[in-house]
Each structure stands twice: as structure tokens, then as C-alpha cells.
Amino acid sequence: MYFRLKRWGFAGLLPPERQEELPKPTAFGAEPKQRSRGSGPYEEMPGASGAADLFGEMLDELRGTVRLVEDLSLGYQGKRFVGMYTFEGDWTLPRSSYSVQRWQELCRQYGQDPNVESFSISGVTSNHPTEAGPYPPREVVVLIAAYALTGRPIEPLLKVLYPGHSEADIEDINKRRYETQFSGGSRDGLLRTAQQFAAAVYGRKVGKGSPREESARESAREHLLACHITKRREAGLTDEEIRQEILDSGRELSNEDFARLAKLERRFPTT
Numbered sequence: 001m002y003f004r005l006k007r008w009g010f011a012g013l014l015p016p017e018r019q020e021e022l023p024k025p026t027a028f029g030a031e032p033k034q035r036s037r038g039s040g041p042y043e044e045m046p047g048a049s050g051a052a053d054l055f056g057e058m059l060d061e062l063r064g065t066v067r068l069v070e071d072l073s074l075g076y077q078g079k080r081f082v083g084m085y086t087f088e089g090d091w092t093l094p095r096s097s098y099s100v101q102r103w104q105e106l107c108r109q110y111g112q113d114p115n116v117e118s119f120s121i122s123g124v125t126s127n128h129p130t131e132a133g134p135y136p137p138r139e140v141v142v143l144i145a146a147y148a149l150t151g152r153p154i155e156p157l158l159k160v161l162y163p164g165h166s167e168a169d170i171e172d173i174n175k176r177r178y179e180t181q182f183s184g185g186s187r188d189g190l191l192r193t194a195q196q197f198a199a200a201v202y203g204r205k206v207g208k209g210s211p212r213e214e215s216a217r218e219s220a221r222e223h224l225l226a227c228h229i230t231k232r233r234e235a236g237l238t239d240e241e242i243r244q245e246i247l248d249s250g251r252e253l254s255n256e257d258f259a260r261l262a263k264l265e266r267r268f269p270t271t
Contacts, residue, residue, distance in 0.1 A: 042267050045202060062146060065139045074136065083130035083137050091124040148177050148190055225251075226266035229258070 074083045095103055095117050107114040110121055130137045136144075147157060154173055158165045179185035180192045188196070199206045225246070232242045243258050 042265075044269065047269075062143070065143060069139055069143065072130075072137065072140070074140070079134060080132040081130075081134070081136045082132045085128040085130065086125065087128070088123065088125050090120050090122045091126070092118055092120045094118040145190060149194055222261060223266055225253075226261040226264045227268045229262045230265055230267050233262070 068085070071085050071087055072083055073086065074081060076082070093106060098106065104114050106112070107116075107119075110119065112119045135141060144157070148154065154177070155170065158170065158173070162169065175185065175189065176187075177190050178192075179187060179189040181188050196206050228246075229239075229242055232245070233239070237245075239258065239262065243253060243255070246253050246258075
């Protein structure tokens with residue numbers, strides 16, 4: 001709760017010891033705002049913590065992918081990415097994988113008894129080409145997308161993967177990262193597409209009419225404040241006491257806005 005209140009500028013609602021050196025919040029409603037949607041029935045959603053093991057497995061797989069691409073050579077020809085994985089190490093040859101003639105040839109080549117079921121050879125180099133296509137190999141796509149979605153600066157990545165990039169390239173890539181159709185863009189960027197995907201995984205679909213980021217942030221602030229009002233009401237405070245708390249925290253909140261937010265009866269998720 002502390003981090004959410006601090007993030008949305010409601011630090012004044014925190015206990016005094018948590019308010020030190022926090023920036024003064026702006027006036028409530030100072031930013032362009034969209035009126036909150038109807039309250040509707042409250043529905044508890046499954047906590048993301050329930051998927052912690054799955055997320056952990058995914059992180060392990062990402063670490064494995066990072067190690068894998070260390071063996072990847074990549075080129076570009078005919079508008080196609082072409083790649084080659086080159087691995088060096090021990091190689092086990094099972095007898096069951098070869099014809100009798102080929103098995104005997106391998107045994108003679110490596111000085112092995114043809115009656116053994118398998119044998120290993122060391123220092124073997126094997127090459128595995130990737131599928132040629134207009135996009136980099138899937139492993140690289142996953143790593144670049146994960147890098148971008150975590151909000152890391154894109155310039156260091158371009159410095160390594162696209163040394164000849166220009167400021168125009170950076171602008172175009174950031175559009176592909178952040179752009180939304182709602183704000184007049186020609187497409188939804190990576191972040192908005194990922195948000196829509198996450199909502200769909202929760203069984204909720206968000207249409208093209210979803211609010212732009214600024215309006216979404218203001219709506220979230222209103223949602224948080226509406227939840228706080230409900231919580232304080234259930235704690236036994238009167239509406240006037242709750243509104244005064246909010247005013248004392250540095251927020252401007254008219255009687256009309258208070259009544260509108262209180263009517264929503266929003267609630268914080270239970271822990």
C-alpha cells in the first residue's frame with residue numbers, strides 16, 4: 001500500500017513517519033482526467049503470486065536463452081536474417097541411431113569397438129542453421145522484447161546490435177515500443193500490445209478505445225482514492241473526516257468529486 005500511495009501522490013495519507021522528504025502532490029484533478037467508469041460489482045482476481053513458480057521457470061529459461069545466443073552467428077541477406085548456432089563439446093553417438101554400415105564406419109574412424117552400444121567423442125564442432133526469415137531467430141526476439149518491456153534504455157542495446165543507428169532510428173524504435181492507436185498512432189506498440197495480452201490472460205479484453213496513458217494514470221489515481229474512501233468509511237470515519245484527511249494530505253477534492261468517488265464503493269484487493 002505504501003508504494004501505491006506514494007506513486008500516485010497520496011503520500012499525505014501515510015503515517016507521519018513515512019511522509020518525510022516526499023514531494024508535494026499536485027492538486028487533484030489538475031491533469032486532464034477522464035471520469036471514472038461505473039463501479040459495478042467488485043471481483044477479486046487471482047493474485048500474480050500464484051504464478052510465481054511459472055515466472056521463475058520462465059526466468060530460468062531466459063537465462064538459458066542468453067547462454068544459447070552466445071553461440072549464435074547472425075547475418076542478413078536478401079531481406080532475410082540467417083543464423084548459425086555453432087556448438088563445441090562432447091558428443092555421444094548411440095549405435096541405435098545409425099545403420100550397420102554407417103556405425104562400422106564411425107567405429108573405424110574413431111577407433112571404437114563396433115559392439116559397444118554408444119561412445120563419446122570430445123572437441124566436436126556442430127553447426128545448426130536457423131530458419132531464414134524477415135525476423136531474427138525467436139530466441140533473439142524474446143530477449144529483445146523482454147529487455148524493452150522491462151523499461152531499460154534502448155540506446156545501449158542499439159550500440160551493440162545496430163552501431164550505425166541514428167536519432168531517427170531511436171525515435172522510430174521508441175514509437176514501436178510505446179505508441180498506441182488511441183493516441184493517434186498507426187499501430188499499438190510493444191508495451192500496449194503486452195498490456196492487452198496480459199489483460200487477456202486474466203480473461204479481460206481491452207478494446208481500441210482504452211484511455212491514453214495520461215488519462216489511465218489519472219483514472220488509476222481516482223480509483224486509488226475511491227478505494228481509500230471506502231476503506232476509511234468501513235473503519236468508522238465520517239465522510240467529512242475522510243475528506244478532511246485528504247485535504248490535509250495536500251489534495252484538493254471538492255464535495256462533488258468526493259461524493260462521486262465514494263459512490264463507486266471501490267475496494268483494495270484483499271491480501
